[in-house]
Structures are given as structure tokens and as C-alpha cells.
Amino acid sequence: IIEVNLTPIWGEKDGMGVVAVLHDITPIRRLEKMRTEFVANVSHELKTPVTSLRGFAETLLDGAAEDPEMQREFLEIIHRESLRLERLISDLLDLSKIESRKMPIQLEPIRVKSLIQPLAQTVEEEMKKKELLFRLELEEDFTVEVDKDRFSQIVINLLANAMSYTPAGGSIVLSAGRKEDRWWLQVVDTGIGIPEEDLPRIFERFYRVDKARSRESGGTGLGLAIVKHLVESHHGEIQVDSQVGKGTTFTLTFPL
Ligand code: ADP
DSSP states (O other): OEEEEEEEEEETTTEEEEEEEEEEOHHHHHHHHHHHHHHHHHHHHHHHHHHHHHHHHHHHHTTGGGSHHHHHHHHHHHHHHHHHHHHHHHHHHHHHHHHTTOSOOOOEEEEHHHHHHHHHHHHHHHHHHTTOEEEEEESOOOEEEEOHHHHHHHHHHHHHHHHHTSOTTOEEEEEEEEETTEEEEEEEEOSSOOOTTTGGGTTSTTOOSOHHHHHHTTOOSOHHHHHHHHHHHTTOEEEEEEETTTEEEEEEEEEO
16 A cells, blocks of 8 residues: 655746655554454453353243253353453463563573473372373573563463363373573474364464354453563564374474
């Protein structure tokens, strides 16, 4: 998209002329379009749980509360949807803080074992509940430079996804190691996998391969967008390999 500005000029000898200045405003328009789409997406994502909350609350008020079984079932839905709404709002706030650079990253030296072992412990219980085999593999202990809270968010998001998209009986491995001047962290699952054509888009905000499945597992569609931003603010890179029906591997690498 080209915007043209014409300015008349008056030369002393040659009479009148025109200066044309051409601006390529394609990037600006693209940004505007992205922003409008984002607002539309956010509104839609917020509206869905709110509509469901209102619906179930109204049904309870209309008399469903008199049946104890139905009451419990509806209250459970209301509870689950409120949690999802809360998570969505908190993810949105995180994303906007990261994108406007209001979330300062404080890189501090920490031993990789003391960084990752507690994270593995926090998910162990849930893995058992979901009948998933979970293993932590740390070849050696070494010092890395990370923002502990933000880095934990990266790992927890990846592990939560692995848990959501791996059926019972599957396995999940979290590992880390170093090679030359870089260190890496990997989350490998034996889950449903991601079709090749979706792989380039999974880090986009609200992009999901299967909307219903993501919603069912309480996903917000923002987890990987947050992960990607946080990895980049740690000067790292994220890579994904996946095969449908076999599983998915996320590999993160950072400078040492
Ligand atoms: P969500 O909240 O929907 O999980 P994310 O941003 O975390 O959103 O992930 C985006 C999409 O990428 C998911 O909806 C899912 O389709 C796909 N995905 C992410 N991690 C995995 C995984 N480990 N296995 C299979 N699919 C995954």
C-alpha cells in the first residue's frame, strides 16, 4: 500500500514543479489489522466462558438448584469456567506486560539442578493422577543465567501442554544438558502430536490445532506465545518437532 504526498514547488527559473513523496504504509496497515484481529479474538475468548457462566447460573436460579445432583454438576462447570477465565486474564496480562517490555527480566546465575528439580516435583503428582510416566534427566549440574520465576513459567507451560496432549499411559521426559557454549532444555512427550501444517503457527496468540480439545483441557491458546517471548528475552531459541500420533519435542537452547 503506497501513500503519496504531493508538494508543489516554485522554481525561480523553471516555473512550477511537484515533489512526490511515496510512503510504503503496508507494515502500518498490517500492524493495525493484527491489532484489530487480536482485540476481536480476546473479546471472543472472554465472551465464551462468561456466556457459559451466565447460562449455568440462570439455570440454577430457575430451579435446577433443587436437584442436588444437577446443582453439583452445574456448580462444577461454573467453577471450572471461572478458573479458565482467571487463567485467560492472567495470561493476557502477562503477554501485554512482556510485549510492552514492562516485565523486566533479571538474569541471575543458578545451578541447573536447583532450577529444574523443584519444577519436576510440582508436576509429579499431576502426572501420576493422569497416569503418565514422568522422568527427569539431568546429565550434569552446571550454572546457567536465568530469571528464575520467568524461566519456571516457560518450563511449567511446556510440561502442562505435554500433560494436556498426551493420553494416559504415555510418557513425558524433561531433560537438560550443555554442549560447547550453549545449554539446552527439552520436553519430550509421546502424545497426539501436531500436524506439520500447523507447526509454524502454534506460537501465535490463540492459535490451536483443535479448539475443542484445548478448551477441554483448560487451555487459553496463549501458553506458547508467552513461552516464545520469554525464551527470546533469555536470548534463547525454541524449536518444535512433532509427529501426529507419535509425540512432540520442544527444544530450547540458550547461551551459556
Ligand atoms: P493451549 O492453551 O491451547 O494449549 P498453547 O499456546 O499452549 O495453547 O498451544 C497452542 C496449541 O499447540 C495447542 O492448542 C495444541 O493444539 C498445540 N500443542 C501445544 N503443545 C502441544 C503438545 N505437547 N502436543 C500436542 N499439541 C500441542
